[in-house]
Amino acid sequence: MAIEKHTEGRERRRINRREFLGAGLAGAAALAMSSPIGAFGLRVALGQTPPRVTGYGPLEPRGDLALPRGFDYAIISWQGMPMSDGRLTPGIFDAMGAFPLRGHGGRRIALIRNHENRERPGEAKVVVPPELEYDAQMYGGCTKLVVELDGRREPRVVESFAVLGGTSTNCAGGVTPWGSWITCEEVVKRGAGGRKHGYIFEIDARASGPVEAVPIPAAGRLVHEAAAWHAGILYLTEDRSIEPDPVLGEIGACFYRYIPSRRPRRPGDLASSCGRLEALKIKGEHHANMDTGRIVGVPYDVEWVPIDDPDHEDDTDSRKDRMPGFIPTRIQAQDKGAAYFDRQEGMWVGDGKIYFDCTTGGSQNLGQVWEYDPRREKLTLIYESTRPETLENPDNMVVVPQTGDIFLCEDSPGEQYIRGLTPYGEIYDFARTLTNDSEFCGACFDPSGRVLFVNQQGERGDLPNGPAGARAVTYAIWGPFERRSGARTRSFSTYSLVW
Incomplete structure (x- = not known):
């Protein structure tokens, strides 16, 4: 919007x-x-x-999707599909992570999938045993899919169940090198029973059943979007729009990092950790506006400011009176000079750099893509859209292992696209919706890098199967990802390849 x-x-x-x-x-x-x-x-x-390139070639109709020649897909899961736990698959699919499973010769993987339920009419609650859910009032959570990839037939789900429940608005998240999925609440509020929301939660990807939902308050109470682990640090994006502020003139979203006091080594370690939360600041600029007036390709030196009260008591994320104990995380950061953006969303790690996008960033509100280099402490705008035909409102993202391209899932009016952004700043179309106009989300590759999994979120209503033509679905897409025109094929370091 x-x-x-x-x-x-x-x-x-x-x-x-x-x-x-x-x-x-x-x-x-x-x-x-x-x-x-x-x-x-x-x-x-x-x-x-700004240049457009051929990418993998013109998109051709394939049924539900238009894809380049040589690519194909299968729908492997959908809203209302019976799960192994005896319940129907809830809707409102969002971000996902893919994990290898031992003991199956590399033929089976786990997908952990978010459900962005906001406790609104038409939602099917993610149901887990009451003693494991975080807040019985909330409908969100995650499901786990065990997917078989034997190379002789289409990928298929052999097991599925709800793995985490009692959370709200599970939007994006991120994978860790020790085999867990970080699911993030994209909301700050409080349940009827007094439970605070606005946290991240850790899920063991190898869990054989539901896990206890344990928040990580030290990583901040804010409108979380995505998470990305790199070199002992968890990076976090925030989905907040720019709005007026009586002290600073305007405020927006911040880019954060959480540094645990001890390095996690196994699932559960992060949830039991303490540490410090910090927000990115541009050196020499107090409260820098990163939304407009920035030039593609120009690197900015960055530093980090501490968040004094990451687990504050404000339940709105909009309170601006600066009352001690009730100051929202982003306002604490920006009062100290942190930079601000317009709706940060997807994030991924590739070759030691952190990539994230801003859905409505830029002078045209069409989207930006940023690169943060933690080794050099540099932040660079690598793409800003000026035309909706090129890129319109990117959300979730993933790095293509073979080429280093970034696949950007759009969340825009009308037809939805997955766009590819090359390391040279060129953009192309990879996929387009044909039968379902709900947003693309959840893009991730299997550990071998040969299969792309992606969702269409679906819409609320018409339980249990969702509205006709707009139900939530999960696709598996396969084809010659290494053969993008002009690409140099190589093993691009992402988590999906190094577990």
Whole structure:
């Protein structure tokens, strides 16, 4: 949706096109030679049209989806499908993670899938035993699918059950190297019984049944979106729009990192940890606006500010009176100078860098893609959409193991696309909906990198199977991912390949 941009009181330094070009041809050439994205940024700054490339070729109708030639798909799970625990599959699918399962010769994997139930009419609750659920008032949670991939027939689900319940608005999340799924609540509120929400939870991907829902308060109470683990740190995105603030002029979403006091080694360690939560700040800029006025390809030096009260008592995430103990996490961060964005959502790790997108980021509210390099402590805008035909409102994302491309799942009006973004800043279409216009979400690859799993979220209503033409579904898509036009095939380091 279109988000109004509040501009009053902005007195922050931005690098604009004139400054970029004013740096001189030598400086611009140096930037262009420093990286492919830098070259792309130079083209954009010079007013050239952002490039589109062929990708895997034109999209051809395949039934429910349009895909490039050579690719095929199967629907492996859907809302209302009977599960192994005797219940029907709940709807409102969202983010997923894929995990190898031992003892099956690499032929079986586990998918942990979020259900973004918000306790609204038309939702089917994710049901687990009462002693394991976090809050009986809440409908959200996760299901686990055991998927067989034997290479001789289509992928198929051989077991499924609810694995976590009693949470709310389980939107995105992330995988860990020790085999757990981090599921994130995209809401800050309190249940009727007094339970606070706005947390992340850890799920053992090898669990044979439901697990106890244990929150991780030290990682912050906020409108969580995605999580990504890298080098002893859990990075977190926040899905908040830009809005007015009486002190700062305007506030938005922050980019966080949680550093546990001891390094987790097995599922459950993170849930029992304590540590510190910090928010990203641009060096030399207090409360930097990252939504508009940023140039693609220009790196920004970053530092981190501490969050003093990550488990605050505010239940709205909008309180602005700065009352001690009731200050929302993002306002604590931005009062200390943290940078702010417009609706951060998907995130993934690739080759030691953290990639995340902003669904309504940029001057046209169409979306941005950012790269954070923790080794160099640099943040770079690597793509900003200016036309909906190119990219419209990216949400979940995943790195393609063979090429290093980023697949971006759209959440936009009308037809939905999965778009591919190359390491050179070029964009292409990979998939389009044909029979279901609910958003793409949950993209992840199996551990071998040969099969892409992705959801369409579905809509609320018409239990148990969802509205006609808009039920939640999970696809398995396979084909020559290594053969993207112009790509150099290589093993791109992502979690799905290194477990």
